[in-house]
Every structure is written in C-alpha cells, then in structure tokens.
Amino acid sequence: MPQNGELSAFDAATAVRRTEGGGLIADLDPGWDVGGGVLNGGYLLAVAARAAVLESPHPHPVALAASYLRATGAGPATLLVTPGSAGRTLAHAHVVLSDAGGPCLSVQTTTAALGSGEVAWSTPPPGIAPVEECLSAAEQAAGQVDMPDVGIRHRVETRLDPATAGWVTGRPSGEPVMRAWVRFADGRDPDPLGLITFADALPPTLWSMGRMGWAPTVQLQVLLRALPAPGWCLAEARAGEVADGWLDEDYRIWDSTGRLVAQSRQLARAPRG
Amino acid sequence: MPQNGELSAFDAATAVRRTEGGGLIADLDPGWDVGGGVLNGGYLLAVAARAAVLESPHPHPVALAASYLRATGAGPATLLVTPGSAGRTLAHAHVVLSDAGGPCLSVQTTTAALGSGEVAWSTPPPGIAPVEECLSAAEQAAGQVDMPDVGIRHRVETRLDPATAGWVTGRPSGEPVMRAWVRFADGRDPDPLGLITFADALPPTLWSMGRMGWAPTVQLQVLLRALPAPGWCLAEARAGEVADGWLDEDYRIWDSTGRLVAQSRQLARAPRG
Numbered sequence: 001m002p003q004n005g006e007l008s009a010f011d012a013a014t015a016v017r018r019t020e021g022g023g024l025i026a027d028l029d030p031g032w033d034v035g036g037g038v039l040n041g042g043y044l045l046a047v048a049a050r051a052a053v054l055e056s057p058h059p060h061p062v063a064l065a066a067s068y069l070r071a072t073g074a075g076p077a078t079l080l081v082t083p084g085s086a087g088r089t090l091a092h093a094h095v096v097l098s099d100a101g102g103p104c105l106s107v108q109t110t111t112a113a114l115g116s117g118e119v120a121w122s123t124p125p126p127g128i129a130p131v132e133e134c135l136s137a138a139e140q141a142a143g144q145v146d147m148p149d150v151g152i153r154h155r156v157e158t159r160l161d162p163a164t165a166g167w168v169t170g171r172p173s174g175e176p177v178m179r180a181w182v183r184f185a186d187g188r189d190p191d192p193l194g195l196i197t198f199a200d201a202l203p204p205t206l207w208s209m210g211r212m213g214w215a216p217t218v219q220l221q222v223l224l225r226a227l228p229a230p231g232w233c234l235a236e237a238r239a240g241e242v243a244d245g246w247l248d249e250d251y252r253i254w255d256s257t258g259r260l261v262a263q264s265r266q267l268a269r270a271p272r273g
Numbered sequence: 274m275p276q277n278g279e280l281s282a283f284d285a286a287t288a289v290r291r292t293e294g295g296g297l298i299a300d301l302d303p304g305w306d307v308g309g310g311v312l313n314g315g316y317l318l319a320v321a322a323r324a325a326v327l328e329s330p331h332p333h334p335v336a337l338a339a340s341y342l343r344a345t346g347a348g349p350a351t352l353l354v355t356p357g358s359a360g361r362t363l364a365h366a367h368v369v370l371s372d373a374g375g376p377c378l379s380v381q382t383t384t385a386a387l388g389s390g391e392v393a394w395s396t397p398p399p400g401i402a403p404v405e406e407c408l409s410a411a412e413q414a415a416g417q418v419d420m421p422d423v424g425i426r427h428r429v430e431t432r433l434d435p436a437t438a439g440w441v442t443g444r445p446s447g448e449p450v451m452r453a454w455v456r457f458a459d460g461r462d463p464d465p466l467g468l469i470t471f472a473d474a475l476p477p478t479l480w481s482m483g484r485m486g487w488a489p490t491v492q493l494q495v496l497l498r499a500l501p502a503p504g505w506c507l508a509e510a511r512a513g514e515v516a517d518g519w520l521d522e523d524y525r526i527w528d529s530t531g532r533l534v535a536q537s538r539q540l541a542r543a544p545r546g
Contacts (some may be wrong), residue, residue, distance in 0.1 A: 051401070062491075062519070062540065063340075063491055063492035063540045065338030065339075065340075065381055065382070065492060065494055067338075067357060067360040067365045067367075067381040067382075067383060068338075069357045069360050069365050084340060084342045084376065085342040085343050085376075089518075089542070092340045092342050092379065092492065093381055094340075094367070103357065103358075106365065106367055106381055106382075107381075108338055108339070108340040108341060108379055108381055108492060109340075110491055112538070115517045116358070117516070117517050118516060118517060119514065119515070119516040119517075119519075120468065120482070120513045120515040120516060120543075121448075121449055121512060121514060121515040121516075122513070122515075122516065123513045123514060153426070154426055175394075175461055176394055197435075206318065207394070209394065216428075218335075218336055218363065218383055219336035219338060219381060219383055219494070219496075221338055221492070221494040221538060222523055223492075223540050225514050225519065226514065226516065226517065227523070237396060239309055240396045240525065240533060240536055241392065241395045241396060241498050241533045241536075242392070242393040242394040242395075242396060243332075243390070243391060243392040243393060243395065243498065243499065244387075244388045244390050244391060244392075244499065245362075245395075246335070246498065248496055248536060252513065260513060260514045263513055263514075263521060265444050265494060265536065267335065267336045267383070267496050269362070270393075273497070
C-alpha cells in the first residue's frame, strides 16, 4: 500500500494540474493500456472525472457519460471543463479530454457529495468464490493463447470467479458474464474515482462466449452510489444483448461490506466471433 | 393510427426544423408534461436525438446520454449540434437543447444504422400478464389519491402489470419495479426515436415502495439495440439502489417479437418516503 505522502500509481497516473493560464492538463500514463498503446476507457474517464471535480463546488463524481471519439494513447492531454447548472446538491459540467490530435473523450459529468448512509433498497451481491480460489491475471494469461500482456492488468488486480473463467482453459461458459474481485494492485483503497476505472476493467464479457478480441467502447455511463469501504470490491459484468456487431456491458460493483457502490453500462462494438 | 401523410402526435411534437440561418429549432409541446408544466425527460431526449440524426450521415440514434440541467417547459427551443468524430459505422456528436432561459439538456449522441438481424445473445423478456389484464392509465389514476393528470399518460399508453401495480390500491409490493405494455396512444408504431421516450415513461419505481412523488432525472443514458417490430412493447423499470436521496432506474424494452430493443439507466433524486 502506498505510504503517507506517496501517491498511489492510480493517483499519479490520473493527476490533473492547473496551468498558469488556468487550463487543466494531464499526462496520460502508458501503463494503463489495453494493448496496442491504446489506453483503458475507465482510466481515461477517471482523468476526466478528476477535472470535473476540480472545477466543481462538490467533492465527488456521481454520474459520468462519455463518448469515446477515438482510440487514445499516452502523452500530454488537456481537459476543457464547461460548467452547466450548479446548485446546493449537485453540479453538471461537460468535459472534453483532448490530446495533440484533437478531442478523444466528450463527457457529461455530475458531481455531488456521496455518503455511505441509509439504504432503503439495494441489490445484493451475487455469489462468488472466495478470493483465494479465484484466478489471478497471471493464471488467466497462462491458460489462454494470444492474450496480450496489457498494462491495466498490472494496475488493477482482478481475481476471476472460476464459474466465469471457463474461457481460460478453452471451455467458455457460453454466457457473456464475468465476475471478479477487484482492487488496485498497489493496495490503494477504492474511492469514487477508483470505482470509475473498475467499471471497465474486467476481461470482455464476449470471451465467455469464446469470442476473443477487444470490444471498443462507444459510450460508457458510470453511476457512483456511495463511498466504498476499504478492501476488495466485487464486480460483475454482463451483456444484455450481443447482436448485429454491437453489445452492451452492464457492470455492478459492491464494496467489501456488500453495498452496491457503482453501476455502469456501455455500448461497444462486438468483434466478429 | 395516423393516416398516410398525417403526422403522429409524437412526430409532430418532436419535429426539428432548420432555420434560414442553418440552425435547428423545435417547438416543445405542452402535451408531454409530467406535471407542473415540466416536460418528460424521454420526450426531450427524443427531440435532441432527432437533431443529432439530422446532422449525421447515419440514420438512427444508438446511444444517448443526457444531463438534465434544469426543469424544462413548453415553447420554442434551439438545438446546437457539435459534431464529434464520424466514420463509416457510427458518428458522435454533442447536442445542447436550450430554451429562452438557456441550456436545458446537454447530450452525448452516437448515431449509426440499426438493423433487426442476427442475435448471438439476448435477455429474454420477463413474464407479464396479457395486455387486457393490465391496468390502463385511467385505472391506475382511479385507485390512487393525488395522482396528477399528466400529459405523457395521454400520449404514451401504458398497461401496468397487476404484479407491479399494488400501489394503485394502497398495497405497494415493496420492490421498486414497474412492468408494463407500452405504445403510442394514437397507434403510431415504435421506432428508435419512440423507444427513447418509452425509456422514461413508466410511473416512478419508488411508487412500488409506497414513496409517491416525482423523482427528477439527473442523467439518463438510452441505448437503442434494434429496429422494433410493430405493436406493443414490453418495458420493465427497476431500481438497483435507493439510498441517501438518490436512486437509479434501469429500463429494458422488448418489442412485440420478444427482442430486446432498448435499454436505459438513469440517476435520479429520490423523493423522501
């Protein structure tokens, strides 16, 4: 775990700084890639959320919706935040993350103050094997041909439920579901910004149907529902429909106390099976 | 059903016209309100989607994510469409719907060509009573004190599954779920634009927990998955978590052939119970 005063890998990689001119910039980190130098969508969205919080009277992102305009690589980036309406409870803004080539992400953001208080209704977590019985990234990679050694797997530790890991040994379950314990590899505890990255960090659900390859995100919405407790999170990703070259992926994330703390849904392009 | 050459109520109310200066304008229709002169969020999003399609090389909305900046009433509106990236398969844009008071909706849009072809995986529709055994809006209103006579109920016909209609007679199920058959009241068949409105047209799920009142939408994402077949759609709305003054509502919509054709998720403010 990062020591006092030492930035975690995630906080360093998502840092947003203000320039003398008042603009916001970031240095996108090559270590958070999903292969081919392309950065993970959840990582990029966390950078945009940090910019939104910097320009907001409220401390936490609660709703984010991003259009992924093109594949984005490492290097310098600018963040242009256009405020929408702001009130006592929440504030809206529009954030555009651009690199030298132009806009990469266009994001609707809502910020507010998250708590961890009274729950009137909540979806309980699904069943999953204990962490020690789940497959590490190394164990996932060992079983499967042609799985690229992508950076995100070294930054976000996932332990995959054996029930959704049949694809690792060439026996995909046939159901587009992935379920895993998730935490930062350096032990940094989860927070709303971290949950944004967890919400796009599991292997593609199509791998469970034996359709390997990447499914580029078209639009991703993440809702943050509560401040997560320290420790492992449980994430489940599920496709509702795979058809005509498209799929959705629906994530739900529970913290170590079993509280639902984040939800996401993305539309992605489906690789041909 | 509207006759040849006659615009349906929905098409008339969501019409977007180009001005001589090249801008896009609409006349927001007072008939699509949810009470107090405030227009339905799904209706407003369909207007924004129409503007996105007008400025796109592609014919259908496939992903929309809107921040609701403030309550919006009837009257003239402008639509500013800023193109994002565009390719052979899909195009991104950012649409701002404004009235005389300023911006009301800020929307990320993705357009493409929807089909109704091959399905590799799909979520089957839930069980629901036949249309003739479900409760019409008049029957819903008859059973409950203080349900305002809102315009949207006269434009979008909903037939509520008795299993999720206990609140009508003061016996709420306790589970935040609504399930209904849905169609346009004038018989216009569903299409991707219509599905956008269906995706925010059911009574608030909190009514099933006996918590009446409106739940204002903060951010709404709608994904369109296929061209719907003619006839009734089946819509199910479900809250995943109700806590700390917030709730989400997750819609799934199937067409008359049982195909999943749309999904939505919104973050809303929860009225105190």
